[in-house]
Amino acid sequence: MISVARPQIGPEEEEAVLAVLRSGMLAQGPEVARLEAAFAAVCGVAHAIAVSNGTSALFLALRAHDIGPGDEVITTPFSFIATGNSILMAGARPVFVDIDEQTFNLDPEQVEAAITPATRAIMPVHLYGQPAAMDALCAIAERHGLVIIEDAAQAIGAQDQGRPVGSFGTGCFSLYATKNIMSGEGGMITTNDPQIADRLRLLRSHGSRVRYYHDFLGYNFRMTDLQAAIGNAQLAKLERFTERRIANAAFFDQTIRHPQVRKPFARPGVRHVYHQYTVRILGDRDEAMRQLRAAGVDTAVFYPLPIPHQPMYRALGYDQSLPVTERLSSQVLALPVHPGLNNEELAHISEAVNALSLETSEVLSR
Numbered sequence: 001m002i003s004v005a006r007p008q009i010g011p012e013e014e015e016a017v018l019a020v021l022r023s024g025m026l027a028q029g030p031e032v033a034r035l036e037a038a039f040a041a042v043c044g045v046a047h048a049i050a051v052s053n054g055t056s057a058l059f060l061a062l063r064a065h066d067i068g069p070g071d072e073v074i075t076t077p078f079s080f081i082a083t084g085n086s087i088l089m090a091g092a093r094p095v096f097v098d099i100d101e102q103t104f105n106l107d108p109e110q111v112e113a114a115i116t117p118a119t120r121a122i123m124p125v126h127l128y129g130q131p132a133a134m135d136a137l138c139a140i141a142e143r144h145g146l147v148i149i150e151d152a153a154q155a156i157g158a159q160d161q162g163r164p165v166g167s168f169g170t171g172c173f174s175l176y177a178t179k180n181i182m183s184g185e186g187g188m189i190t191t192n193d194p195q196i197a198d199r200l201r202l203l204r205s206h207g208s209r210v211r212y213y214h215d216f217l218g219y220n221f222r223m224t225d226l227q228a229a230i231g232n233a234q235l236a237k238l239e240r241f242t243e244r245r246i247a248n249a250a251f252f253d254q255t256i257r258h259p260q261v262r263k264p265f266a267r268p269g270v271r272h273v274y275h276q277y278t279v280r281i282l283g284d285r286d287e288a289m290r291q292l293r294a295a296g297v298d299t300a301v302f303y304p305l306p307i308p309h310q311p312m313y314r315a316l317g318y319d320q321s322l323p324v325t326e327r328l329s330s331q332v333l334a335l336p337v338h339p340g341l342n343n344e345e346l347a348h349i350s351e352a353v354n355a356l357s358l359e360t361s362e363v364l365s366r
């Protein structure tokens, strides 16, 4: 079975972890500092703050900007649950607006229409590794005095008009095992603002600047040196991994030809890093998954249910229709695109997709 995600682990990661184990210093230390410096360089920002995971990165970014009860944050309904939940965790209210059908990302016009006096921030997600429309979103934020918190969990190395994601606002990344680079679990926050960076460093460590003296309520959301050692080994391979993903996606773009399979659209001027290569199945998606699985190709649906339609959001009173997100939720299918695929596997995936035999449905073939 060709798996849809596979962490790329080599001797570099193994040796780096062993070195930390042998050093006897396992918690936040020099490996974390090294990872932060390298991450800031990749994103072209002044500061990077390592944290325990991508969810805590989003939550702490909101807290560092003092966003909480009474505040609204406009975001996308078509994302992993952590996007919305980080806003709830901070005590603020997520406001979901429908997305652009071509890019699967926030539609700036709908964002602007949703701004109220309570709006404090916009949280775009660079879904599947494609930057959201940052020019337009930054202009809106500027006009209305809003903070931009980028959910860049899937998009390390991506660029919009030559500018790296994570540098448009406060950037939040995940180093979860299946992300483009990983540390098992891990997160990173990027910013050019020295005050936000300072607050983040305190927030991740019990509000403490001087050991055992605490200025305000913080948390223990630190990263360990064991994780950072893996992250450093991975970051050294980021460009190679990213080039492979882009080449794999280009291969699918060229070779997948099926009237009921719509290939992903990359907005002109972006560097899409293909965390996922997500096609739309204009037909019975469950049947497509079954046929691909029978051909030895694993696939996945990111995401089958819009965030505000999740039971926990229904229970909070969310009840809005999101036609584009709902349609895409029923159509999207992620094919394996990770850098561990060889040429035979790539050709096999493409052939298996082209061989799909699906009944047409009038509703779905729009």
Ligand SMILES: *Cc1c(COP(=O)(O)O)cnc(C)c1O
Pocket: 053, 054, 055, 056, 079, 080, 082, 083, 125, 151, 153, 154, 173, 174, 175, 176, 185, 186, 187
């Ligand atoms: C993975 C992910 C997160 C959360 O990151 P964790 O490290 O799993 O907490 C948030 N948003 C998006 C879009 C993600 O893909």
